[in-house]
Amino acid sequence: MTGPSIRSSAHPPIRPFIEVSGLTREYAAERAWLERRVTFRAVNDVSLTIGRGETLGLVGESGSGKTTLGRCIIRLIEPTEGTIHMDGTDVRALESATLRQFRRRMQIVFQDATGALNPRMRVGQAVKEPIEVHRLARGADADARVATLFQEVGLDPSYRDRYPHELSGGQRQRVVIARALSVEPEFIVLDEPVSALDVSVQAQVLNLLGDLKRKRGLTYLFIAHDLAVVRHIADHVAVMYLGRIVETAPAATLYGDPRHPYTRALLSAVPVADPKPGRARIVLAGDPPSPLKPPPGCPFHQRCFHPKKNSRCATERPELRVLDGAHRVACHFADEWP
Amino acid sequence: MTAVLSVRDLGVTFDTPRGPARAVDGVSFDLHAGETLALVGESGCGKTVTALSILRLLPDAARVAPGASITYAGADILKLEAEPLRQVRGAGIAMVFQEPMTSLNPVLSVGWQIAETVLAHKSVGRATADARAIEVMKLVGIADAEDRYRAYPHQLSGGLCQRVMIAMALACEPKVLIADEPTTALDVTIQAQILELLVDLKRRLGLSVLLISHDLALVSGVADRIAVMYGGHIVEEAATADVFAKPVHPYTEGLLGAVPRIDRPELRLAAIPGNVPPATEWPAGCRFHPRCAHAWDRCSTGEPGLVAAGANRTARCWLIEEPGRRKSS
Numbered sequence: 001m002t003g004p005s006i007r008s009s010a011h012p013p014i015r016p017f018i019e020v021s022g023l024t025r026e027y028a029a030e031r032a033w034l035e036r037r038v039t040f041r042a043v044n045d046v047s048l049t050i051g052r053g054e055t056l057g058l059v060g061e062s063g064s065g066k067t068t069l070g071r072c073i074i075r076l077i078e079p080t081e082g083t084i085h086m087d088g089t090d091v092r093a094l095e096s097a098t099l100r101q102f103r104r105r106m107q108i109v110f111q112d113a114t115g116a117l118n119p120r121m122r123v124g125q126a127v128k129e130p131i132e133v134h135r136l137a138r139g140a141d142a143d144a145r146v147a148t149l150f151q152e153v154g155l156d157p158s159y160r161d162r163y164p165h166e167l168s169g170g171q172r173q174r175v176v177i178a179r180a181l182s183v184e185p186e187f188i189v190l191d192e193p194v195s196a197l198d199v200s201v202q203a204q205v206l207n208l209l210g211d212l213k214r215k216r217g218l219t220y221l222f223i224a225h226d227l228a229v230v231r232h233i234a235d236h237v238a239v240m241y242l243g244r245i246v247e248t249a250p251a252a253t254l255y256g257d258p259r260h261p262y263t264r265a266l267l268s269a270v271p272v273a274d275p276k277p278g279r280a281r282i283v284l285a286g287d288p289p290s291p292l293k294p295p296p297g298c299p300f301h302q303r304c305f306h307p308k309k310n311s312r313c314a315t316e317r318p319e320l321r322v323l324d325g326a327h328r329v330a331c332h333f334a335d336e337w338p
Numbered sequence: 339m340t341a342v343l344s345v346r347d348l349g350v351t352f353d354t355p356r357g358p359a360r361a362v363d364g365v366s367f368d369l370h371a372g373e374t375l376a377l378v379g380e381s382g383c384g385k386t387v388t389a390l391s392i393l394r395l396l397p398d399a400a401r402v403a404p405g406a407s408i409t410y411a412g413a414d415i416l417k418l419e420a421e422p423l424r425q426v427r428g429a430g431i432a433m434v435f436q437e438p439m440t441s442l443n444p445v446l447s448v449g450w451q452i453a454e455t456v457l458a459h460k461s462v463g464r465a466t467a468d469a470r471a472i473e474v475m476k477l478v479g480i481a482d483a484e485d486r487y488r489a490y491p492h493q494l495s496g497g498l499c500q501r502v503m504i505a506m507a508l509a510c511e512p513k514v515l516i517a518d519e520p521t522t523a524l525d526v527t528i529q530a531q532i533l534e535l536l537v538d539l540k541r542r543l544g545l546s547v548l549l550i551s552h553d554l555a556l557v558s559g560v561a562d563r564i565a566v567m568y569g570g571h572i573v574e575e576a577a578t579a580d581v582f583a584k585p586v587h588p589y590t591e592g593l594l595g596a597v598p599r600i601d602r603p604e605l606r607l608a609a610i611p612g613n614v615p616p617a618t619e620w621p622a623g624c625r626f627h628p629r630c631a632h633a634w635d636r637c638s639t640g641e642p643g644l645v646a647a648g649a650n651r652t653a654r655c656w657l658i659e660e661p662g663r664r665k666s667s
């Protein structure tokens with residue numbers, strides 16, 4: 001892994017707010033025709049950092065391991081290997097009492113707001129409950145906090161008495177965001193928070209998330225498959241493929257000068273709301289390989305179109321190496337594009 | 339240009355516990371020979387109901403407005419008897435549905451399912467149908483079509499299943515292909531493959547395509563014309579370039595501002611305030627007025643009709659009569 005950025009001053013280097021190193025999560029793959037159980041790595045040796053107040057966008061195809069990684073970081077799922085530090089504290093070493101304290105500081109918002117809310121609980125109560133569980137406020141104080149939170153996420157406080165089914169999809173996602181905010185977290189994993197919403201409502205929620213981040217100084221891990229949405233909200237972006245990060249860079253670099261062929265293909269495949277021709281689209285052949293049988297060498301080599309691709313790609317896996325500053329790429333020929 | 343398919347005054351109402359839901363209302367459009375017309379709009383605006391009406395696949399609970407007509411090959415589909423309707427569904431107009439996995443039968447091999455479609459619409463034998471299945475699987479770019487014939491849906495990726503669905507739709511050589519969100523469930527790199535395939539097939543087979551999508555950006559690259567739907571209405575219809583260069587309807591304008599663009603990051607998106615109301619509660623007047631930045635009192639009382647808004651374009655908005663009311667942004 002690459003550590004925190006090296007500073008030339010006499011002060012000790014400032015550790016990034018979130019620091020993940022060598023994180024791996026294995027799952028057992030049930031294979032009916034085999035007697036024995038096989039394991040595979042849904043997340044494979046991932047290292048990343050997120051600075052305080054920053055947003056890391058995590059993109060990649062379905063099944064590449066984004067959700068698993070996000071959940072491992074906040075210990076909703078136990079990693080198989082690796083370390084996670086938040087604000088300098090080793091999150092994996094925490095015992096239950098201190099872990100509960102840390103849980104408050106790390107929240108998650110899922111894609112499916114409907115599934116995340118209890119259908120028989122009024123949404124005001126859903127937001128109030130974590131406040132009371134974490135003993136941040138009680139009774140009328142807690143109610144006042146709920147009212148403020150509703151206003152903050154753009155919901156009229158009178159909606160507190162409604163049930164989830166009496167709200168629209170966008171309103172439910174606002175409730176879920178209010179609930180995550182209710183315990184005053186510093187770090188939020190947003191797992192496809194707008195994917196289920198219509199574009200007009202998606203824009204409202206994206207604006208809200210941006211405003212909240214700036215106002216409260218929040219740190220986000222923003223998981224999405226829509227690269228246009230990520231461009232809009234992220235400071236840094238990491239691209240996952242088959243459980244590994246294959247490229248990571250500041251957003252402007254990743255979108256302006258992508259170096260991994262997979263990132264290039266992904267970006268060129270994003271439709272642009274503009275009928276003028278002119279963009280050459282790279283259409284990748286084939287499907288992503290199964291994580292149960294990752295190919296030898298570069299995980300991308302079967303679909304790769306890099307003009308320099310050669311036999312080395314099929315045997316030797318490229319490490320995620322520093323190309324330039326914070327720009328890291330796992331491709332043997334990242335700096336050899338024509 | 340000749341219209342292969344003409345929809346006129348289509349209205350579809352569902353009776354629900356909360357009253358009648360006017361899912362589609364006063365929808366008229368022509369699909370011209372060899373063109374791709376995109377039907378675009380947010381969830382619940384009536385895209386799928388419109389498509390299902392064309393093939394008469396609506397659930398029994400649906401009531402079609404008495405004045406509606408859908409003309410294909412000189413006949414009104416809404417009035418066809420069972421046998422000619424079967425002909426239209428097979429060899430005339432074919433449809434690809436949104437969820438490839440759930441539209442395929444999980445216990446039958448995909449090749450068998452394609453061959454079944456051929457048998458249902460053509461008087462040919464099993465061997466001919468099987469050969470045709472393999473032929474169309476090759477046509478849609480499925481490698482090892484002979485082997486894949488025997489594969490079950492769960493053994494194929496989402497992208498391959500969607501290719502199978504397209505192969506099935508093309509098996510009886512239709513003139514019109516209706517594709518309802520054909521790439522929504524797919525990853526972006528696979529989405530690009532399927533779009534490329536549709537464009538290529540359209541050109542090679544001379545198809546006319548009705549492409550249904552919620553994604554303006556996606557259709558911008560493939561559609562010749564766009565019809566934007568809101569609240570069961572078509573609110574604007576124009577050539578793709580015109581829609582993007584100068585949207586007439588405030589909803590179209592709003593949608594264009596709300597879509598995050600990968601080539602133009604901005605700090606805030608121009609979100610449209612509010613939500614789409616349920617189909618049982620369309621507001622009086624213009625259905626978009628509670629969310630519209632330009633609305634004035636006329637908009638909340640009178641319902642605008644779909645009228646000409648320049649050369650070869652129509653829109654449903656009072657601003658066409660009173661352009662001075664448009665607020666500059």
Ligand SMILES: Nc1ncnc2c1ncn2[C@@H]1O[C@H](COP(=O)(O)OP(=O)(O)OP(=O)(O)O)[C@@H](O)[C@H]1O
Nearest residue numbers: 027028042061062063064065066067068069225291
């Ligand atoms: N509980 C589990 N048991 C076994 N395998 C799992 C489990 N959860 C996830 N997986 C597998 O791990 C891999 C990564 O899944 P994950 O949900 O993290 O992907 P993702 O990138 O979030 O995908 P998506 O974009 O579809 O949400 C997939 O192959 C998935 O099938």
Ligand SMILES: Nc1ncnc2c1ncn2[C@@H]1O[C@H](COP(=O)(O)OP(=O)(O)OP(=O)(O)O)[C@@H](O)[C@H]1O
Nearest residue numbers: 352359361380381382383384385386387388397617
């Ligand atoms: N069987 C039904 N019973 C009652 N209402 C229905 C039925 N089918 C559709 N509707 C209603 O008709 C309206 C239009 O639905 P339709 O499925 O055409 O929307 P759509 O534009 O295809 O949306 P999406 O993008 O979500 O697929 C919706 O308000 C929907 O709730």
Ligand code: SF4
Nearest residue numbers: 298301304313331332
């Ligand atoms: S390492 Fe080789 S196969 Fe992998 S992405 Fe780079 S060029 Fe392609």
Ligand SMILES: [Mg+2]
Nearest residue numbers: 066067068191
């Ligand atoms: Mg996921």
Ligand SMILES: [Mg+2]
Nearest residue numbers: 385386387518
């Ligand atoms: Mg639909």
